[in-house]
Amino acid sequence: MPERAAGAGGAGSSVEARHDVVIVGGGAVGLLLGCLLAGRGIDVVVLERRMSRGTGRSRAIGIHPPGLRALARAGVETEVVAAAVPIRDGRATCGGRTLGTMSFRGRGGGGSGSAVLSLPQLETEAILERRLGDLRPGGMRRGVEVRAVHDRGADVQVDAVVDGASLRLTARYVVGADGVRSGIRSSLELGWRPRRGRAQYVMCDTRDDTGEAETALLHFEPAGVVESFPMPGGRRRWVARVRRPPAHLTPETLAAIVGSRTGGGFDVAAASEPSAFEARQHLADRMAVGRIALAGDAAHEISPIGGQGMNLGWLDALRLDHDLAAALAVGAPFEAFDVYDRVRRSAARRAVRRAAFNMAVGAPASGARLRVRNAAVRTLDLPPLRSLLARAFTMRGL
Numbered sequence: 001m002p003e004r005a006a007g008a009g010g011a012g013s014s015v016e017a018r019h020d021v022v023i024v025g026g027g028a029v030g031l032l033l034g035c036l037l038a039g040r041g042i043d044v045v046v047l048e049r050r051m052s053r054g055t056g057r058s059r060a061i062g063i064h065p066p067g068l069r070a071l072a073r074a075g076v077e078t079e080v081v082a083a084a085v086p087i088r089d090g091r092a093t094c095g096g097r098t099l100g101t102m103s104f105r106g107r108g109g110g111g112s113g114s115a116v117l118s119l120p121q122l123e124t125e126a127i128l129e130r131r132l133g134d135l136r137p138g139g140m141r142r143g144v145e146v147r148a149v150h151d152r153g154a155d156v157q158v159d160a161v162v163d164g165a166s167l168r169l170t171a172r173y174v175v176g177a178d179g180v181r182s183g184i185r186s187s188l189e190l191g192w193r194p195r196r197g198r199a200q201y202v203m204c205d206t207r208d209d210t211g212e213a214e215t216a217l218l219h220f221e222p223a224g225v226v227e228s229f230p231m232p233g234g235r236r237r238w239v240a241r242v243r244r245p246p247a248h249l250t251p252e253t254l255a256a257i258v259g260s261r262t263g264g265g266f267d268v269a270a271a272s273e274p275s276a277f278e279a280r281q282h283l284a285d286r287m288a289v290g291r292i293a294l295a296g297d298a299a300h301e302i303s304p305i306g307g308q309g310m311n312l313g314w315l316d317a318l319r320l321d322h323d324l325a326a327a328l329a330v331g332a333p334f335e336a337f338d339v340y341d342r343v344r345r346s347a348a349r350r351a352v353r354r355a356a357f358n359m360a361v362g363a364p365a366s367g368a369r370l371r372v373r374n375a376a377v378r379t380l381d382l383p384p385l386r387s388l389l390a391r392a393f394t395m396r397g398l
């Protein structure tokens, strides 16, 4: 999205009827917000540039109790719980010795009774997209790339391209849920500051041979953390922190990293193609200006290591749903997002701090530093810190 506002008209442009709300981006966050607003009968449309979701590996798998409550508000809790697997416990070890345990039993909502559910993001998005289609046929428009937004005071003009042709929409409010490289954020110059917490990881999904199908395993080893999480279908995701990703990343290389640190491993023949990613953290200086708000990764990039960007984005959506409904009910004032900006930026700052702490705990360590770290992790296993840790792990307070 190179420009802040497009010129008027243009060859082949068409003007559509105005909507109450236009959401730019049909990822997990834009879709959930679309469902929430459509469920209230609000005239909302979600514009997504990709023609299809794709079939690759999902980024997120973890759904936390506040996230599940947001999904319940959208009417998809039963379907999500049925498709997901529960993660009921967590165990932290070093050199085969247990440093601490966490139980999520009884903390979560939903029929699972667990605090955390595991479901690949692509499946959750598919459920949300179907729900949006049921609530508001045509509420999701694929193949529409937004190029510019222009806040005109009384409404917002949205200029997009579909099939090479220009498309112009107007809305009372626009939400940019267009991901970490948000064009809306940069065109509105809302700032994007790096925050503490940056490291490299490798990951792959494979068959779960651990015999601990409901337990998250965190190995805090001297060479860096190895984490693994249950997934539906008897599978498990392995994630290892590395100083830098191997030049040739294969299931064998990742299994060797896991084996050398934990003494365990996994069946490489059952493993998906591994991938490397750099966890980084950024926050937008502002999450709203005038009639335009940011939500999800467009507003905050949270490290997936102990941070939960998708769930945090769903909580943005819950707040936006409330604030947009209230604003539309009283004639759509221009300052609808003042509280949203303050409340959700503060939640994002807390999430960033938690994730930075989690990443620091999983850094390579040896000697005295390793002993101090392990002692600190053991301390977290003591009541009442154990309860605090479980609260942090399950995103209470965000």
Ligand SMILES: Cc1cc2nc3c(=O)[nH]c(=O)nc-3n(C[C@H](O)[C@H](O)[C@H](O)COP(=O)(O)OP(=O)(O)OC[C@H]3O[C@@H](n4cnc5c(N)ncnc54)[C@H](O)[C@@H]3O)c2cc1C
Pocket: 001, 024, 025, 026, 027, 028, 029, 030, 047, 048, 049, 050, 059, 060, 061, 062, 063, 121, 144, 145, 146, 147, 177, 178, 179, 180, 182, 183, 277, 295, 296, 297, 298, 304, 307, 308, 309, 310, 311, 312, 313
């Ligand atoms: C390895 C990894 C693991 C993760 N694990 C977890 C986890 O377990 N739990 C968790 O909560 N989070 C996790 N996350 C984070 C999570 O994946 C993101 O926070 C989440 O995808 C954010 O959703 P979003 O809808 O804000 O953005 P996105 O999913 O990026 O969606 C943005 C959408 O906007 C569309 N778009 C962009 N620009 C335009 C435009 N101009 N016009 C139209 N459409 C546009 C894009 O095509 C895209 O579909 C993980 C991330 C990674 C990398």
